[in-house]
Amino acid sequence: MTAVVFKRLNALKPLSPGQAQRIEALGERLEAAAPGAMLQGEGDGLIRPTFILSGWACRQRLLPDGRRQIFGILIPGDAVGFCSDPSPISSASTVALTKVTLATVEPLSGVSSPSASTANGGPDPWGFADHMRLSGCLEEGLLLDHIVRLGRQTAYERTAHLLLELHWRLALIGRADERTFTMPLTQEVLADFLGLSIVHVNRTLQQLRRDRLIEISGSHVVLLDMAQLTVISDYQPPILAPES
Amino acid sequence: MTAVVFKRLNALKPLSPGQAQRIEALGERLEAAAPGAMLQGEGDGLIRPTFILSGWACRQRLLPDGRRQIFGILIPGDAVGFCSDPSPISSASTVALTKVTLATVEPLSGVSSPSASTANGGPDPWGFADHMRLSGCLEEGLLLDHIVRLGRQTAYERTAHLLLELHWRLALIGRADERTFTMPLTQEVLADFLGLSIVHVNRTLQQLRRDRLIEISGSHVVLLDMAQLTVISDYQPPILAPES
DNA sequence: CGCTAGCTTGACACAGGTCAAAGGCTGTGG
DNA sequence: CCACAGCCTTTGACCTGTGTCAAGCTAGCG
Numbered sequence: 001m002t003a004v005v006f007k008r009l010n011a012l013k014p015l016s017p018g019q020a021q022r023i024e025a026l027g028e029r030l031e032a033a034a035p036g037a038m039l040q041g042e043g044d045g046l047i048r049p050t051f052i053l054s055g056w057a058c059r060q061r062l063l064p065d066g067r068r069q070i071f072g073i074l075i076p077g078d079a080v081g082f083c084s085d086p087s088p089i090s091s092a093s094t095v096a097l098t099k100v101t102l103a104t105v106e107p108l109s110g111v112s113s114p115s116a117s118t119a120n121g122g123p124d125p126w127g128f129a130d131h132m133r134l135s136g137c138l139e140e141g142l143l144l145d146h147i148v149r150l151g152r153q154t155a156y157e158r159t160a161h162l163l164l165e166l167h168w169r170l171a172l173i174g175r176a177d178e179r180t181f182t183m184p185l186t187q188e189v190l191a192d193f194l195g196l197s198i199v200h201v202n203r204t205l206q207q208l209r210r211d212r213l214i215e216i217s218g219s220h221v222v223l224l225d226m227a228q229l230t231v232i233s234d235y236q237p238p239i240l241a242p243e244s
Numbered sequence: 245m246t247a248v249v250f251k252r253l254n255a256l257k258p259l260s261p262g263q264a265q266r267i268e269a270l271g272e273r274l275e276a277a278a279p280g281a282m283l284q285g286e287g288d289g290l291i292r293p294t295f296i297l298s299g300w301a302c303r304q305r306l307l308p309d310g311r312r313q314i315f316g317i318l319i320p321g322d323a324v325g326f327c328s329d330p331s332p333i334s335s336a337s338t339v340a341l342t343k344v345t346l347a348t349v350e351p352l353s354g355v356s357s358p359s360a361s362t363a364n365g366g367p368d369p370w371g372f373a374d375h376m377r378l379s380g381c382l383e384e385g386l387l388l389d390h391i392v393r394l395g396r397q398t399a400y401e402r403t404a405h406l407l408l409e410l411h412w413r414l415a416l417i418g419r420a421d422e423r424t425f426t427m428p429l430t431q432e433v434l435a436d437f438l439g440l441s442i443v444h445v446n447r448t449l450q451q452l453r454r455d456r457l458i459e460i461s462g463s464h465v466v467l468l469d470m471a472q473l474t475v476i477s478d479y480q481p482p483i484l485a486p487e488s
Numbered sequence: 489c490g491c492t493a494g495c496t497t498g499a500c501a502c503a504g505g506t507c508a509a510a511g512g513c514t515g516t517g518g
Numbered sequence: 519c520c521a522c523a524g525c526c527t528t529t530g531a532c533c534t535g536t537g538t539c540a541a542g543c544t545a546g547c548g
Contacts, residue, residue, distance in 0.1 A: 061388065061392055063392070063396060063397075063478055064478055067396045068396070069391060069392045069395045069396045071388055071391055089378075089381050089382055089384075089385045089482050089483055089484070090381075090384065090385025090386075090388050090389065090482060090483075091480065092388055134333075137333050137334075138333055140333075140334065140384070140387075141333045141334025142334075143384075143387050143388075143391065144305065144315055144334050144336055144387075145334070146391060147313060147315055147387065147390060147391060147394060148305055148307070148313045150391060150394035150395045150439065151313045151394045151438075151439030152307060152311045152312070152313045152439060153307075154503075154504095155503075155504070186525085186526065186527090187526075187527070188526085194395075195394065195395030195396060196504075196505090197505050197506075198526095198527090199504090199505075199506080199507095199528090199529090200503085200504055202527065202528060203504090203528090203529090204504095206528080206529095218513095234307055234308055236335065238333050238334060239333055239334075240333070398535075398536095399535075399536070430493085430494065430495090431494075431495070432494080440536075440537090441536070441537050441538075442494095442495090443496090443497090443536090443537075443538080443539095444535085444536055444537070446495065446496060446497085447496090447497090447536090450496080450497095
């Protein structure tokens with residue numbers, strides 16, 4: 001079950017054997033959450049890296065009148081709360097969309113004394129500093145993509161773009177086939193993510209179906225023509241390794 | 245001229261006298277850029293923290309068909325390129341909107357040898373690790389706000405929200421009055437930031453004027469009723485200090 | 489003093505929202 | 519094993535926020 005975390009982090013930067021071992025140890029202390037459960041509230045700063053081992057979640061914010069905007073979809077292997085820092089600064093909460101299993105990294109033994117060097121998020125008490133930093137960069141890239149979708153793309157383009165993004169991320173953790181994957185999201189969630197109404201999400205999916213670009217039944221998605229989808233949505237997968 | 249950088253970083257976390265001195269030293273080596281100049285290209289990873297001492301810029305991405313989405317507006321005191329990392333991952337470029345003056349932090353002397361500990365962005369060769377991290381968090385918060393604007397707010401709400409955000413950020417660096425500030429942005433830039441057409445930005449500004457919420461002439465902005473604007477746009481200023 | 493970049497306005501078109509209702513599914517309890 | 523309840527999807531009719539096109543207007547600047 002920890003394999004998804006290994007695959008994701010290892011893709012960002014190869015893990016040392018010691019690190020791999022520590023990730024495997026994640027499987028020993030699991031926490032479960034039901035759909036709808038809040039994994040991280042308004043401004044809780046997460047002290048330690050926490051990973052989703054199974055299930056899907058999202059980061060979101062609610063407006064006073066009930067409108068909801070989803071910032072990002074979290075899939076197995078993803079870190080909850082960006083690992084960023086103890087300071088809230090901005091309000092967003094992380095909510096489970098399905099049943100979710102979580103695991104938290106334990107601090108490295110031997111650096112427990114809060115000396116000047118380890119205080120305040122200092123030199124890496126968990127041994128994953130580089131990976132968490134790269135993970136943060138990847139997530140920032142996803143946020144930028146999302147901003148382009150919302151600001152300058154049509155419903156049709158947005159939807160295609162999202163499907164390609166999910167496919168890419170699921171493939172990274174070995175949860176997607178060449179052109180198919182499982183997406184346990186309701187059209188309401190898609191709507192709140194894509195900045196559309198439920199009805200219009202439905203109509204857009206119908207259109208993509210009619211155009212023979214995708215097939216969707218239940219949570220099963222088939223991308224019939226990835227090349228075409230890529231052109232339509234101007235999708236560009238993240239570049240993980242500096243091509244040296 | 246380095247005062248804006250001092251004010252911004254000091255607001256994130258008090259600067260030590262040594263750090264303050266190093267910031268003042270920024271004024272010794274300036275670079276200038278003309279409006280439209282690219283300050284940071286597609287995937288140039290910035291090696292060192294670089295600050296805008298004067299002028300405005302933006303981070304943006306262009307779509308193949310010419311559509312433009314602006315991710316964020318950069319004002320004096322802001323860091324260019326998020327200091328994040330040497331890995332591109334996602335494509336965005338930083339462009340000067342007005343004449344801009346830049347300055348780059350020099351590495352601390354004495355840590356120049358690329359040992360294992362300093363390699364790869366290791367323990368803070370510039371002496372501003374905490375501040376850059378907090379700055380990154382602040383910027384992430386701004387990105388989240390932007391996503392809500394684009395995804396779930398009307399043109400009217402978006403525009404009000406942006407004006408309040410700019411006012412808050414300018415006040416932080418001492419460049420805004422109680423209710424007025426200078427905003428050297430064309431309506432085209434506002435449009436590409438807010439995900440609207442130029443024409444509609446214009447109409448929305450007219451509406452805000454007619455409703456006696458703002459006054460705008462040229463680059464001079466007056467917020468006539470900040471309370472009302474705040475309610476309309478659900479604006480919540482970032483929380484800088486953990487309220488202990 | 490003409491040019492150009494930016495602002496303003498009107499008429500019209502269309503993407504996407506809203507409202508409403510009808511079908512599926514699926515799980516649960518009688 | 520059926521029936522009901524609830525959630526999700528689908529569809530149609532209609533409305534509105536925002537985009538597009540086109541034309542003036544203004545003001546700074548060479």
